[in-house]
Amino acid sequence: GQQVMQIPQYQHVQEGEDFTTYCNSSTTLSNIQWYKQRPGGHPVFLIQLVKSGEVKKQKRLTFQFGEAKKNSSLHITATQTTDVGTYFCAGETSGSRLTFGEGTQLTVNP
């Protein structure tokens, strides 16, 4: 079955440093979504990428979808303490449901 892998599992940064999490799928995806889950909270939708090679930006967050539509990344520039949480990618293939990765847990030291 479809598998979605994320690395790293944990990332500790100093406030102001950059952060990147990577997502890889075992199969070609029709789209990929990113979610953020704060400690004790629920996943909150950040963005959906659909096109091969797509790059989208939201303020300090940059999302990329690979040319082969099997990998994606989320990059945060100059992290802030409000960025703390677990970031999940979730891949969708035609006829299947979203498959979530294991997430990258980000901690930011002030």
Next chain:
Amino acid sequence: ETGVTQSPTHLIKTRGQQVTLRCSSQSGHNTVSWYQQALGQGPQFIFQYYREEENGRGNFPPRFSGLQFPNYSSELNVNALELDDSALYLCASSFLANTGELFFGEGSRLTVL
């Protein structure tokens, strides 16, 4: 806030018991998906309901069952609870099945002793 509400927020059951979790979807959404999230893991897809019919199921045994009502609210039932069923159960609503943003509720934290 997403407008998706779940109840109860926390509950404790013993092995072998049965549990029903409830979810009210966001207004205008006709699709509800249920996910199980074990501690430190990503959400795992249980099943989806679209217009009161099951519309896809993940790798969960038949003792996990569900319903969707005409107002698009939904229930998740788990029979013969096992210790490994301890998890956060998330309900997510969406406007269309199979695509688009999921709006998650706060979840129901189930502990099985």
